[in-house]
Amino acid sequence: MAKKIISAIDVGTTKIATLVANVKAEDDIEILGVGVVPSHGLHKGILVNMDEAKQSIATSVKEAQRVSGIHIDSAYVGVTGRHITSLNNRGVISIPRDDRLVRTQDLKRALSAARNVTVAEGKKVLHAIPRSYSLDGQEGVTQPVGMHGRRLDVETHIITASVSSIQNLAKCIRSIGIDVEDLILEPLASGEAVLTPEERDTGVIMADIGGGTTDIAVFKNGSIYHTAIIPVAGYQVTSDISIGLGLPFGIAEKMKKRYGNVTPTLELDEAAQVGLENGHSASYKDLCHIIRARMEELLQLILMEMPTSDYNALAPCGLVLTGGTTNLPGLDELGQSVLRIPVRKGRPLNTGIYGISDILQDPAYATTVGLLLWPIRGKEGAFQVKSAGVWGNFVSLFRRLFRA
Ligand SMILES: Nc1ncnc2c1ncn2[C@@H]1O[C@H](COP(=O)(O)OP(=O)(O)OP(=O)(O)O)[C@@H](O)[C@H]1O
Numbered sequence: 262m263a264k265k266i267i268s269a270i271d272v273g274t275t276k277i278a279t280l281v282a283n284v285k286a287e288d289d290i291e292i293l294g295v296g297v298v299p300s301h302g303l304h305k306g307i308l309v310n311m312d313e314a315k316q317s318i319a320t321s322v323k324e325a326q327r328v329s330g331i332h333i334d335s336a337y338v339g340v341t342g343r344h345i346t347s348l349n350n351r352g353v354i355s356i357p358r359d360d361r362l363v364r365t366q367d368l369k370r371a372l373s374a375a376r377n378v379t380v381a382e383g384k385k386v387l388h389a390i391p392r393s394y395s396l397d398g399q400e401g402v403t404q405p406v407g408m409h410g411r412r413l414d415v416e417t418h419i420i421t422a423s424v425s426s427i428q429n430l431a432k433c434i435r436s437i438g439i440d441v442e443d444l445i446l447e448p449l450a451s452g453e454a455v456l457t458p459e460e461r462d463t464g465v466i467m468a469d470i471g472g473g474t475t476d477i478a479v480f481k482n483g484s485i486y487h488t489a490i491i492p493v494a495g496y497q498v499t500s501d502i503s504i505g506l507g508l509p510f511g512i513a514e515k516m517k518k519r520y521g522n523v524t525p526t527l528e529l530d531e532a533a534q535v536g537l538e539n540g541h542s543a544s545y546k547d548l549c550h551i552i553r554a555r556m557e558e559l560l561q562l563i564l565m566e567m568p569t570s571d572y573n574a575l576a577p578c579g580l581v582l583t584g585g586t587t588n589l590p591g592l593d594e595l596g597q598s599v600l601r602i603p604v605r606k607g608r609p610l611n612t613g614i615y616g617i618s619d620i621l622q623d624p625a626y627a628t629t630v631g632l633l634l635w636p637i638r639g640k641e642g643a644f645q646v647k648s649a650g651v652w653g654n655f656v657s658l659f660r661r662l663f664r665a
Protein backbone atom coordinates (compact mmCIF):
# COMPACT_ATOMS: atom_id res chain seq x y z
CA MET A 262 0.00 0.00 0.00
CA ALA A 263 1.32 3.37 -1.05
CA LYS A 264 -0.48 5.77 1.26
CA LYS A 265 0.99 6.52 4.67
CA ILE A 266 -1.97 8.19 6.32
CA ILE A 267 -5.09 6.07 6.01
CA SER A 268 -8.56 6.22 7.50
CA ALA A 269 -11.32 3.75 8.23
CA ILE A 270 -15.00 4.29 8.93
CA ASP A 271 -16.87 1.55 10.78
CA VAL A 272 -20.54 2.27 10.14
CA GLY A 273 -22.09 0.17 12.92
CA THR A 274 -25.69 -0.14 14.00
CA THR A 275 -25.00 1.43 17.40
CA LYS A 276 -21.86 3.48 16.81
CA ILE A 277 -19.92 5.08 13.96
CA ALA A 278 -16.17 4.91 14.55
CA THR A 279 -13.63 6.72 12.40
CA LEU A 280 -9.89 6.12 12.72
CA VAL A 281 -6.97 8.02 11.19
CA ALA A 282 -3.62 6.28 11.29
CA ASN A 283 -0.07 6.97 10.25
CA VAL A 284 1.26 3.70 8.87
CA LYS A 285 5.03 3.50 9.14
CA ALA A 286 5.20 -0.27 8.67
CA GLU A 287 2.84 -3.23 8.89
CA ASP A 288 3.58 -3.52 12.60
CA ASP A 289 4.14 0.17 13.28
CA ILE A 290 0.78 1.89 13.17
CA GLU A 291 0.23 5.14 15.02
CA ILE A 292 -3.41 6.03 15.64
CA LEU A 293 -3.64 9.81 15.20
CA GLY A 294 -7.35 10.32 15.57
CA VAL A 295 -10.47 8.52 16.76
CA GLY A 296 -14.05 9.74 16.36
CA VAL A 297 -16.83 7.68 17.91
CA VAL A 298 -20.46 8.81 17.92
CA PRO A 299 -23.81 7.05 18.35
CA SER A 300 -25.20 5.77 15.09
CA HIS A 301 -28.54 6.80 13.59
CA GLY A 302 -30.28 5.73 10.42
CA LEU A 303 -29.07 2.11 10.46
CA HIS A 304 -30.99 -1.04 11.22
CA LYS A 305 -29.37 -4.48 11.43
CA GLY A 306 -26.29 -3.21 9.59
CA ILE A 307 -28.26 -1.64 6.75
CA LEU A 308 -28.91 2.02 5.96
CA VAL A 309 -32.56 2.88 6.49
CA ASN A 310 -32.38 6.67 6.75
CA MET A 311 -29.80 8.33 4.53
CA ASP A 312 -29.97 11.81 6.15
CA GLU A 313 -29.60 10.50 9.70
CA ALA A 314 -26.76 8.18 8.75
CA LYS A 315 -25.02 10.98 6.86
CA GLN A 316 -25.21 13.22 9.93
CA SER A 317 -23.75 10.53 12.21
CA ILE A 318 -20.94 9.65 9.82
CA ALA A 319 -20.10 13.33 9.29
CA THR A 320 -19.93 13.93 13.06
CA SER A 321 -17.68 10.93 13.59
CA VAL A 322 -15.36 12.01 10.76
CA LYS A 323 -15.22 15.59 12.06
CA GLU A 324 -14.24 14.35 15.51
CA ALA A 325 -11.43 12.15 14.12
CA GLN A 326 -10.25 15.12 12.03
CA ARG A 327 -10.32 17.44 15.01
CA VAL A 328 -8.30 15.05 17.18
CA SER A 329 -5.75 14.22 14.49
CA GLY A 330 -5.55 17.62 12.79
CA ILE A 331 -5.75 15.74 9.49
CA HIS A 332 -8.34 16.25 6.77
CA ILE A 333 -9.90 12.93 5.74
CA ASP A 334 -10.60 12.72 2.03
CA SER A 335 -10.85 8.95 1.63
CA ALA A 336 -11.49 5.93 3.83
CA TYR A 337 -11.87 2.15 3.99
CA VAL A 338 -15.46 1.30 4.86
CA GLY A 339 -17.06 -1.83 6.31
CA VAL A 340 -20.03 -3.64 4.80
CA THR A 341 -22.41 -5.99 6.57
CA GLY A 342 -26.10 -6.98 6.62
CA ARG A 343 -28.30 -9.93 5.87
CA HIS A 344 -28.00 -9.24 2.12
CA ILE A 345 -24.45 -10.62 2.18
CA THR A 346 -24.18 -14.25 1.14
CA SER A 347 -21.22 -16.45 0.42
CA LEU A 348 -20.32 -19.73 -1.22
CA ASN A 349 -17.23 -21.61 -2.23
CA ASN A 350 -16.67 -22.26 -5.91
CA ARG A 351 -13.97 -23.84 -8.05
CA GLY A 352 -12.59 -22.35 -11.24
CA VAL A 353 -10.77 -24.61 -13.69
CA ILE A 354 -8.67 -23.61 -16.70
CA SER A 355 -6.13 -25.29 -18.93
CA ILE A 356 -2.67 -23.86 -19.62
CA PRO A 357 -2.63 -23.88 -23.38
CA ARG A 358 0.93 -22.78 -24.15
CA ASP A 359 3.75 -25.18 -25.06
CA ASP A 360 5.90 -24.30 -22.05
CA ARG A 361 2.95 -25.06 -19.68
CA LEU A 362 4.25 -22.31 -17.40
CA VAL A 363 1.62 -20.74 -15.13
CA ARG A 364 1.60 -16.96 -15.43
CA THR A 365 -0.25 -14.23 -13.48
CA GLN A 366 -2.78 -13.89 -16.30
CA ASP A 367 -3.67 -17.59 -15.83
CA LEU A 368 -4.52 -16.94 -12.18
CA LYS A 369 -6.79 -14.10 -13.30
CA ARG A 370 -8.48 -16.42 -15.84
CA ALA A 371 -8.99 -19.10 -13.21
CA LEU A 372 -10.45 -16.55 -10.79
CA SER A 373 -12.80 -15.17 -13.37
CA ALA A 374 -13.94 -18.76 -14.15
CA ALA A 375 -14.63 -19.21 -10.41
CA ARG A 376 -16.58 -15.93 -10.25
CA ASN A 377 -18.92 -17.25 -12.89
CA VAL A 378 -21.73 -18.30 -10.57
CA THR A 379 -25.46 -17.62 -10.79
CA VAL A 380 -26.48 -14.93 -8.33
CA ALA A 381 -29.94 -13.79 -7.28
CA GLU A 382 -31.47 -10.75 -8.96
CA GLY A 383 -30.24 -7.44 -7.56
CA LYS A 384 -27.06 -9.04 -6.23
CA LYS A 385 -23.53 -9.02 -7.51
CA VAL A 386 -20.40 -11.03 -6.92
CA LEU A 387 -18.34 -8.54 -4.99
CA HIS A 388 -15.27 -10.60 -4.59
CA ALA A 389 -13.76 -13.98 -5.25
CA ILE A 390 -11.04 -14.58 -2.67
CA PRO A 391 -8.64 -17.38 -3.72
CA ARG A 392 -8.43 -20.03 -0.99
CA SER A 393 -6.12 -22.59 -2.55
CA TYR A 394 -4.85 -23.80 -5.91
CA SER A 395 -4.19 -27.21 -7.38
CA LEU A 396 -2.03 -27.93 -10.38
CA ASP A 397 -2.65 -31.08 -12.41
CA GLY A 398 -4.61 -32.47 -9.46
CA GLN A 399 -1.91 -31.73 -6.90
CA GLU A 400 -3.71 -29.94 -4.07
CA GLY A 401 -2.43 -27.34 -1.63
CA VAL A 402 -0.40 -25.23 -4.06
CA THR A 403 -0.21 -21.76 -2.51
CA GLN A 404 1.53 -19.84 -5.31
CA PRO A 405 1.31 -21.53 -8.72
CA VAL A 406 2.90 -18.72 -10.76
CA GLY A 407 6.20 -19.98 -12.17
CA MET A 408 5.24 -23.66 -11.84
CA HIS A 409 4.48 -25.95 -14.79
CA GLY A 410 1.20 -27.75 -15.41
CA ARG A 411 -1.66 -28.39 -17.82
CA ARG A 412 -4.64 -27.74 -15.59
CA LEU A 413 -5.04 -25.10 -12.89
CA ASP A 414 -7.88 -25.25 -10.35
CA VAL A 415 -8.60 -22.45 -7.91
CA GLU A 416 -10.85 -22.82 -4.87
CA THR A 417 -12.47 -19.47 -4.10
CA HIS A 418 -14.70 -17.95 -1.49
CA ILE A 419 -17.32 -15.90 -3.31
CA ILE A 420 -19.11 -13.07 -1.55
CA THR A 421 -22.26 -11.55 -3.00
CA ALA A 422 -24.16 -8.49 -1.82
CA SER A 423 -27.19 -6.45 -2.73
CA VAL A 424 -26.21 -3.78 -5.22
CA SER A 425 -28.63 -1.21 -3.80
CA SER A 426 -27.43 -1.65 -0.18
CA ILE A 427 -23.82 -1.10 -1.23
CA GLN A 428 -24.78 1.78 -3.52
CA ASN A 429 -26.62 3.54 -0.69
CA LEU A 430 -23.73 3.15 1.75
CA ALA A 431 -21.16 4.38 -0.76
CA LYS A 432 -23.42 7.28 -1.78
CA CYS A 433 -23.83 8.30 1.85
CA ILE A 434 -20.07 8.37 2.49
CA ARG A 435 -19.40 10.11 -0.80
CA SER A 436 -22.01 12.79 -0.05
CA ILE A 437 -19.92 14.05 2.87
CA GLY A 438 -16.94 14.46 0.55
CA ILE A 439 -15.13 11.20 1.32
CA ASP A 440 -13.94 8.79 -1.35
CA VAL A 441 -14.45 5.11 -0.61
CA GLU A 442 -10.98 3.56 -0.91
CA ASP A 443 -12.44 0.10 -0.60
CA LEU A 444 -15.44 -1.69 0.83
CA ILE A 445 -14.45 -4.48 3.18
CA LEU A 446 -16.71 -7.20 4.47
CA GLU A 447 -16.90 -6.60 8.23
CA PRO A 448 -16.30 -10.18 9.48
CA LEU A 449 -13.11 -10.27 7.38
CA ALA A 450 -11.97 -7.05 9.05
CA SER A 451 -12.81 -8.29 12.56
CA GLY A 452 -10.98 -11.56 11.89
CA GLU A 453 -7.92 -9.58 10.88
CA ALA A 454 -7.97 -7.74 14.21
CA VAL A 455 -8.65 -10.51 16.73
CA LEU A 456 -7.32 -13.81 15.39
CA THR A 457 -3.81 -15.18 15.59
CA PRO A 458 -2.11 -16.58 12.46
CA GLU A 459 -2.13 -20.00 14.15
CA GLU A 460 -5.89 -19.92 14.65
CA ARG A 461 -6.40 -18.98 11.02
CA ASP A 462 -4.15 -21.81 9.88
CA THR A 463 -5.60 -24.51 12.10
CA GLY A 464 -9.24 -23.53 11.69
CA VAL A 465 -11.36 -21.14 13.75
CA ILE A 466 -14.85 -19.63 13.83
CA MET A 467 -14.99 -15.90 14.57
CA ALA A 468 -18.26 -14.22 15.56
CA ASP A 469 -18.49 -10.43 16.00
CA ILE A 470 -21.64 -9.87 18.08
CA GLY A 471 -22.34 -6.17 17.65
CA GLY A 472 -25.50 -4.14 18.10
CA GLY A 473 -27.54 -5.13 15.07
CA THR A 474 -25.72 -8.05 13.46
CA THR A 475 -23.57 -11.02 14.36
CA ASP A 476 -20.89 -11.22 11.68
CA ILE A 477 -19.38 -14.68 11.26
CA ALA A 478 -16.24 -15.81 9.45
CA VAL A 479 -14.56 -19.21 9.41
CA PHE A 480 -10.85 -19.32 8.62
CA LYS A 481 -8.96 -22.47 7.69
CA ASN A 482 -5.55 -23.19 6.15
CA GLY A 483 -4.72 -19.51 6.49
CA SER A 484 -7.60 -18.25 4.39
CA ILE A 485 -11.31 -17.50 4.53
CA TYR A 486 -13.54 -20.56 4.32
CA HIS A 487 -17.04 -19.36 5.12
CA THR A 488 -18.89 -16.13 5.97
CA ALA A 489 -22.39 -15.47 7.28
CA ILE A 490 -24.34 -12.60 8.83
CA ILE A 491 -27.10 -13.13 11.42
CA PRO A 492 -29.42 -10.14 11.98
CA VAL A 493 -29.52 -10.71 15.74
CA ALA A 494 -27.15 -9.14 18.32
CA GLY A 495 -27.07 -6.82 21.35
CA TYR A 496 -30.08 -4.78 20.23
CA GLN A 497 -32.34 -7.83 20.51
CA VAL A 498 -30.98 -8.58 24.01
CA THR A 499 -31.93 -5.08 25.13
CA SER A 500 -35.29 -5.33 23.41
CA ASP A 501 -36.03 -8.60 25.27
CA ILE A 502 -35.10 -6.94 28.59
CA SER A 503 -37.26 -3.95 27.77
CA ILE A 504 -40.30 -6.09 26.94
CA GLY A 505 -39.68 -8.77 29.57
CA LEU A 506 -39.15 -6.37 32.47
CA GLY A 507 -41.38 -3.54 31.27
CA LEU A 508 -38.55 -1.00 31.06
CA PRO A 509 -37.97 1.76 28.49
CA PHE A 510 -35.38 0.66 25.88
CA GLY A 511 -32.75 3.17 27.05
CA ILE A 512 -33.07 2.04 30.66
CA ALA A 513 -32.95 -1.64 29.62
CA GLU A 514 -29.72 -0.90 27.71
CA LYS A 515 -28.16 0.73 30.80
CA MET A 516 -29.27 -2.14 33.04
CA LYS A 517 -27.78 -4.66 30.61
CA LYS A 518 -24.43 -2.89 30.49
CA ARG A 519 -24.20 -2.24 34.22
CA TYR A 520 -25.56 -5.47 35.70
CA GLY A 521 -25.87 -7.92 32.82
CA ASN A 522 -24.16 -11.26 33.29
CA VAL A 523 -24.90 -14.60 31.66
CA THR A 524 -23.79 -16.47 34.77
CA PRO A 525 -24.81 -14.22 37.66
CA THR A 526 -21.93 -13.91 40.08
CA LEU A 527 -22.74 -10.67 41.85
CA GLU A 528 -22.68 -10.81 45.59
CA LEU A 529 -26.44 -10.48 45.56
CA ASP A 530 -29.02 -12.91 46.70
CA GLU A 531 -31.44 -14.32 44.14
CA ALA A 532 -34.27 -12.00 45.12
CA ALA A 533 -32.14 -8.84 44.84
CA GLN A 534 -33.29 -5.81 42.90
CA VAL A 535 -30.77 -3.82 40.86
CA GLY A 536 -31.41 -0.23 40.00
CA LEU A 537 -30.26 2.93 38.34
CA GLU A 538 -29.85 6.43 39.80
CA ASN A 539 -33.13 7.54 38.25
CA GLY A 540 -35.20 5.07 40.30
CA HIS A 541 -35.71 2.33 37.71
CA SER A 542 -35.10 -1.13 39.10
CA ALA A 543 -35.46 -4.77 38.16
CA SER A 544 -34.93 -8.24 39.54
CA TYR A 545 -31.25 -9.18 39.09
CA LYS A 546 -32.19 -12.82 38.55
CA ASP A 547 -34.76 -12.00 35.85
CA LEU A 548 -32.39 -9.60 34.09
CA CYS A 549 -29.63 -12.20 33.88
CA HIS A 550 -32.07 -14.94 32.96
CA ILE A 551 -33.35 -12.98 29.93
CA ILE A 552 -29.83 -12.17 28.76
CA ARG A 553 -28.69 -15.76 29.17
CA ALA A 554 -31.65 -17.17 27.23
CA ARG A 555 -31.06 -14.81 24.29
CA MET A 556 -27.31 -15.46 24.25
CA GLU A 557 -27.74 -19.25 24.39
CA GLU A 558 -30.02 -19.02 21.39
CA LEU A 559 -27.60 -16.76 19.51
CA LEU A 560 -24.62 -19.04 20.21
CA GLN A 561 -26.59 -21.93 18.77
CA LEU A 562 -27.54 -19.86 15.73
CA ILE A 563 -23.84 -19.24 15.08
CA LEU A 564 -23.17 -22.98 14.80
CA MET A 565 -26.28 -23.45 12.67
CA GLU A 566 -24.65 -21.17 10.10
CA MET A 567 -21.69 -23.53 9.76
CA PRO A 568 -21.32 -25.45 6.51
CA THR A 569 -20.82 -28.74 8.42
CA SER A 570 -21.77 -30.12 11.81
CA ASP A 571 -18.30 -31.58 12.35
CA TYR A 572 -17.13 -28.43 14.15
CA ASN A 573 -14.05 -30.05 15.63
CA ALA A 574 -12.69 -30.92 12.19
CA LEU A 575 -13.74 -27.58 10.73
CA ALA A 576 -12.38 -25.41 13.53
CA PRO A 577 -10.07 -27.15 16.01
CA CYS A 578 -9.36 -23.73 17.58
CA GLY A 579 -13.06 -23.33 18.32
CA LEU A 580 -14.96 -20.06 18.49
CA VAL A 581 -13.56 -16.57 19.06
CA LEU A 582 -16.18 -14.05 20.18
CA THR A 583 -15.77 -10.33 19.67
CA GLY A 584 -17.94 -7.20 19.19
CA GLY A 585 -19.50 -5.00 21.88
CA THR A 586 -21.86 -7.67 23.19
CA THR A 587 -18.84 -9.80 24.11
CA ASN A 588 -18.41 -7.43 27.06
CA LEU A 589 -21.08 -9.49 28.81
CA PRO A 590 -19.24 -11.29 31.62
CA GLY A 591 -19.22 -15.08 31.38
CA LEU A 592 -20.09 -15.29 27.68
CA ASP A 593 -17.06 -17.46 26.88
CA GLU A 594 -17.87 -19.98 29.63
CA LEU A 595 -21.51 -20.05 28.51
CA GLY A 596 -20.35 -20.71 24.93
CA GLN A 597 -18.18 -23.61 26.05
CA SER A 598 -20.94 -25.25 28.04
CA VAL A 599 -23.66 -24.75 25.42
CA LEU A 600 -21.65 -25.52 22.29
CA ARG A 601 -19.06 -27.94 23.70
CA ILE A 602 -16.21 -26.41 21.70
CA PRO A 603 -13.36 -24.14 22.87
CA VAL A 604 -14.53 -20.52 23.15
CA ARG A 605 -12.45 -17.43 23.91
CA LYS A 606 -13.13 -13.72 23.85
CA GLY A 607 -11.13 -11.69 21.35
CA ARG A 608 -10.24 -8.03 21.43
CA PRO A 609 -8.15 -6.19 18.84
CA LEU A 610 -4.64 -7.61 19.16
CA ASN A 611 -2.29 -4.80 19.93
CA THR A 612 0.30 -5.81 17.38
CA GLY A 613 2.15 -2.65 16.54
CA ILE A 614 -0.79 -0.30 17.10
CA TYR A 615 -0.13 2.62 19.40
CA GLY A 616 -1.04 6.28 19.93
CA ILE A 617 -4.44 7.30 21.22
CA SER A 618 -5.71 3.78 20.96
CA ASP A 619 -6.88 2.87 24.46
CA ILE A 620 -10.54 2.47 23.55
CA LEU A 621 -9.56 0.22 20.68
CA GLN A 622 -8.84 -2.51 23.22
CA ASP A 623 -12.60 -2.89 23.62
CA PRO A 624 -13.99 -5.80 21.54
CA ALA A 625 -16.53 -3.33 20.08
CA TYR A 626 -13.66 -2.00 17.95
CA ALA A 627 -12.60 -5.27 16.33
CA THR A 628 -14.09 -4.27 12.97
CA THR A 629 -12.80 -0.69 13.21
CA VAL A 630 -9.20 -1.80 13.77
CA GLY A 631 -9.55 -4.57 11.18
CA LEU A 632 -10.66 -2.09 8.53
CA LEU A 633 -7.25 -0.44 8.92
CA LEU A 634 -5.30 -3.70 9.10
CA TRP A 635 -6.89 -5.17 5.97
CA PRO A 636 -5.24 -2.76 3.50
CA ILE A 637 -2.10 -2.40 5.64
CA ARG A 638 -1.54 -6.16 5.33
CA GLY A 639 -1.78 -5.92 1.58
CA LYS A 640 -5.32 -7.21 1.30
CA GLU A 641 -6.55 -4.28 -0.71
CA GLY A 642 -9.28 -4.93 -3.20
CA ALA A 643 -11.64 -6.92 -1.00
CA PHE A 644 -14.37 -5.78 -3.30
CA GLN A 645 -12.08 -4.80 -6.14
CA VAL A 646 -13.34 -1.25 -5.94
CA LYS A 647 -10.29 0.01 -7.72
CA SER A 648 -9.73 -2.81 -10.16
CA ALA A 649 -11.42 -3.83 -13.35
CA GLY A 650 -14.33 -6.22 -13.60
CA VAL A 651 -18.04 -5.63 -13.46
CA TRP A 652 -18.03 -4.35 -9.91
CA GLY A 653 -14.91 -2.27 -10.43
CA ASN A 654 -16.50 -0.70 -13.48
CA PHE A 655 -19.68 -0.05 -11.56
CA VAL A 656 -17.80 1.66 -8.76
CA SER A 657 -15.68 3.77 -11.09
CA LEU A 658 -18.83 4.83 -12.89
CA PHE A 659 -20.43 5.53 -9.55
CA ARG A 660 -17.40 7.56 -8.47
CA ARG A 661 -17.45 9.59 -11.67
CA LEU A 662 -21.14 10.30 -11.26
CA PHE A 663 -20.84 11.47 -7.71
CA ARG A 664 -17.48 13.24 -7.82
CA ALA A 665 -18.06 16.83 -6.76
N1 LIG B 1 -20.75 -4.03 28.96
C1 LIG B 1 -21.64 -4.47 28.07
N2 LIG B 1 -22.49 -5.47 28.39
C2 LIG B 1 -23.38 -5.92 27.50
N3 LIG B 1 -23.53 -5.45 26.26
C3 LIG B 1 -22.70 -4.45 25.89
C4 LIG B 1 -21.73 -3.91 26.76
N4 LIG B 1 -21.06 -2.94 26.08
C5 LIG B 1 -21.61 -2.86 24.87
N5 LIG B 1 -22.60 -3.76 24.74
C6 LIG B 1 -23.49 -3.98 23.58
O1 LIG B 1 -22.72 -4.06 22.40
C7 LIG B 1 -23.52 -3.62 21.30
C8 LIG B 1 -22.70 -2.70 20.42
O2 LIG B 1 -21.61 -3.43 19.93
P1 LIG B 1 -20.75 -2.90 18.70
O3 LIG B 1 -20.22 -1.55 19.03
O4 LIG B 1 -19.78 -3.97 18.36
O5 LIG B 1 -21.89 -2.78 17.59
P2 LIG B 1 -21.93 -1.98 16.24
O6 LIG B 1 -20.62 -2.12 15.55
O7 LIG B 1 -22.40 -0.59 16.47
O8 LIG B 1 -23.11 -2.71 15.47
P3 LIG B 1 -23.09 -3.77 14.26
O9 LIG B 1 -21.70 -4.21 14.06
O10 LIG B 1 -23.99 -4.85 14.72
O11 LIG B 1 -23.67 -3.01 13.11
C9 LIG B 1 -24.74 -2.92 21.88
O12 LIG B 1 -25.89 -3.72 21.72
C10 LIG B 1 -24.39 -2.78 23.36
O13 LIG B 1 -25.52 -2.87 24.18
Ligand SMILES: [Mg+2]
Nearest residue numbers: 273274471628
Ligand atom coordinates in the same frame (compact mmCIF):
# COMPACT_ATOMS: atom_id res chain seq x y z
MG1 LIG C 1 -19.82 -3.54 14.26
